[in-house]
Amino acid sequence: xNRASAGLKLKKLLQRPGKVLAVLGAPNAFHAKIMExxxxxxxxxxxxxxxxxxxxxxxxxxxxxTECVGFAKWIARxxxxxxxxxxxxxxxxxxxxxxxxxxxxEAGLAGLRLDDQPLEQxxxxxxxxxxxxxxxxxxxxYRAAVDAKNEIDKNFVVMAQCYARNAVNGGMAETLKRLRLxxxxxxxxxxxxxxxxxVNEIQRSRKVVKGPxxxxxxxxxxxxxxxxxxxxxxxxxxYTFLPDQVLKTAAWRFLESFKKKDMRAWYEFLDxxxxxxxxxxxxxxxxxxxxxxxxKLEARYFSKRKRRS
Numbered sequence: 001x002n003r004a005s006a007g008l009k010l011k012k013l014l015q016r017p018g019k020v021l022a023v024l025g026a027p028n029a030f031h032a033k034i035m036e037x038x039x040x041x042x043x044x045x046x047x048x049x050x051x052x053x054x055x056x057x058x059x060x061x062x063x064x065x066t067e068c069v070g071f072a073k074w075i076a077r078x079x080x081x082x083x084x085x086x087x088x089x090x091x092x093x094x095x096x097x098x099x100x101x102x103x104x105x106e107a108g109l110a111g112l113r114l115d116d117q118p119l120e121q122x123x124x125x126x127x128x129x130x131x132x133x134x135x136x137x138x139x140x141x142y143r144a145a146v147d148a149k150n151e152i153d154k155n156f157v158v159m160a161q162c163y164a165r166n167a168v169n170g171g172m173a174e175t176l177k178r179l180r181l182x183x184x185x186x187x188x189x190x191x192x193x194x195x196x197x198x199v200n201e202i203q204r205s206r207k208v209v210k211g212p213x214x215x216x217x218x219x220x221x222x223x224x225x226x227x228x229x230x231x232x233x234x235x236x237x238x239y240t241f242l243p244d245q246v247l248k249t250a251a252w253r254f255l256e257s258f259k260k261k262d263m264r265a266w267y268e269f270l271d272x273x274x275x276x277x278x279x280x281x282x283x284x285x286x287x288x289x290x291x292x293x294x295x296k297l298e299a300r301y302f303s304k305r306k307r308r309s
Contacts, residue, residue, distance in 0.1 A: 006076070006082050006083070006108055006109060006110035006155075006156075007082075007105075007110045007111060007153055007155035007156040007157050008155040009081075009082050009110065010042060010082035010084070010110040010111050010157050011155055011157060011189070013041055013042060013082065014157075014190065014212045014235045014236060015212070015235075018230060019230075020226045020229045020230050020234060020235065020236060020237050021041055021042055021235060021236040021237070022040065022041065022042075022226060022236070022237045022239050023042045023043065023044050023084065023214075023236055023237065023238055023239060023240060024040050024042075024043055024044070024239050024240060024242050024243055025043065025044045025045075025046050025049040025050065025239075025240030025241060025242070025243055025244055026043040026044065026045055026049075026050060026075050026083070026243065027049060027050060027053045027243055027244050027247055028050065028053060028054070028071075028074075028075070029074045029075045029077070029078040029079075030078075030288070031243055031247070032075045032078055032079050032081075032083075033078050033079055033286060035079075035081075035243060036079045036080065036081050037284075037285045037286070040081065041081055041082075042081055042082045042083075042084065042110070042236075043075070043079070043081060043082075043083055043084070044083075044084045044085075044086065044113075044238075044240045045068070045071055045072040045075055045083060045084065045085045045086060046059075046086045046240055047059045047063055047068060047086045047088055048124060049240060049241065049243075049244040050071050050072075050075075050086075051063045051067065051068055051071055051086075053244070054071055055067075058124070059124040059125075060122060060123065060124065061088060061089065061119070061122030064091065065091040065092075065096065065099070065100050065103065066103075068085060068086070068087075068088075069085065069100070069103045069104060069107055069109075072085045072104070072107060072109055073107035073108065073109075076107055076108040076109050076110075077108065082110030082111065083108075083109050083110055083111075084109070084110060084111040084112065084113060084157070084159070085104055085109050085111070085112050085113070086113050087100055087104075087112045087113055087114045087115075087145075088114075088115060088117075088122055089114070089115060089117055089118065089119045089122055089141075090114055090119075090141055090144075090145070091119075092119065094140065094141070094144040097114070097141055097144045097145050097148065098144055098145075098147075098148040100112065100145075101145050101148040101149050101152075101156070101158070102148060102152065104156070105149065105152050105153050105156050109156075110156070110157060111156060111157030111158065111159060111189075111190070112145065112156070112157070112158055112159065113159040113161050113192070114141060114142060114145055114158065114159070114160060114161065115161040115162075115163055115194075116132045116133055116138040116141070116160070116161070116162060116163055116164070116178070116182075117130060117131065117132060117133070117163055118131060118132070118133050125163075125194060125195075125216070126166070126194075126195060126218070126219075129168060130163050130166055130167050130168065131167050131168050131169050131170075132163050132164050132167045132169060132170055132174075132178075135177070135178055135181055138160075138178065138181075138182065138186070139181060139182065139185045139186045141186075142158065142160050142182055142186030142187065142188050143185070143186055143187060145158045146158050146186070146187045146188065146189075157189045157190055158187075158188050158189050158190070159188060159189065159190040159191070159192055160182035160183070160186055160188035160190070160191050160192070161192045161194055162175055162178050162179055162182060162191065162192065162193055162194055163194045163195070164178050165193070165194065165195040165196065165197070165201070165218070166194075166195045166218075166219075172197075172201060172204075175193065175201075175205065176204060176205060176208050179191050179193065179205055179208055179209050179213075180208040180209065183209055183210065183211055189211070189212065190211070190212040190213070190214070190235070190236075191209050191211070191212070191213050191214075192213070192214045192215065192216065192238065193205050193213075193214070193215040193216065193218070194216050194218065195216065195218035195219060196215050196216070196218040196219065196220060197218065197219045197220075198220070199220070199224075199232070202215045202232055202234070203232060206232060206233050206234070212235040212236070213233075213234060213235055214229075214234050214235060214236040214237070214238055215232075215234060215238070216238045217238070217241075223237075223239065224237070254269055257269075
């Protein structure tokens with residue numbers, strides 16, 4: 001997507017009255033195209049669900065800024081829907097945060113999610129032992145990101161992810177305080193509650209955040225439906241886990257079957273999924289081979305060369 005329109009498109013998707021934006025995680029660029037072809041409106045490039053799939057490395061702050069932006073750039077080039085990057089802790093201090101924002105905008109991304117964990121103790125979402133930096137340090141991180149984007153593209157979206165609920169130095173009272181603070185003092189465009197324990201906690205949190213707000217599944221017994229998100233006044237549904245979990249589950253089940261049945265597992269798989277572009281059904285809505293573009297370019301350049309000769 002054109003960098004000048006990516007953030008603006010994301011903002012508009014978040015501001016639709018009575019409409020919830022479903023954000024799904026993109027395991028890679030090809031699957032982002034499949035998501036887009038099936039109506040997904042925005043995708044998230046996660047350190048785990050994208051970076052982990054590319055590298056096999058865990059979501060413990062070991063991937064560099066340039067690696068993460070690199071993954072996201074390929075995805076943003078491949079689709080027209082807004083792409084949001086997981087910026088973790090910003091990969092450093094305020095200068096690193098500024099560079100991260102600049103690199104994201106240059107890559108054509110629509111937004112960036114930054115969390116309030118300490119750089120040297122970064123843990124995966126919902127992990128044990130999560131801690132949070134001081135509220136002053138967190139606000140500084142978000143303000144640095146917002147100021148950096150305002151210098152280049154005011155429509156680029158900075159999301160503040162609050163890990164306070166389950167943090168060893170946090171709690172629900174701290175969560176409510178920080179959610180509001182990240183919006184007012186941090187000037188974040190969008191605030192997200194990482195680990196709600198109940199719907200009531202989401203309701204309480206919604207009251208302190210005036211602008212775009214979302215909540216992850218956290219410790220709820222199940223992910224909320226889009227209708228339930230709408231009833232709670234949430235602007236987005238954080239369904240980033242869906243494509244990754246579906247792909248891994250399907251691959252695991254198929255390979256279990258292949259180990260026992262040989263190619264019969266494949267024939268059964270095709271029979272069970274007959275109407276997809278990958279099983280002999282309908283065609284893909286784009287040319288994944290690139291041959292259409294190559295043919296046009298050959299006609300343009302080779303025909304000119306022949307005419308000159």
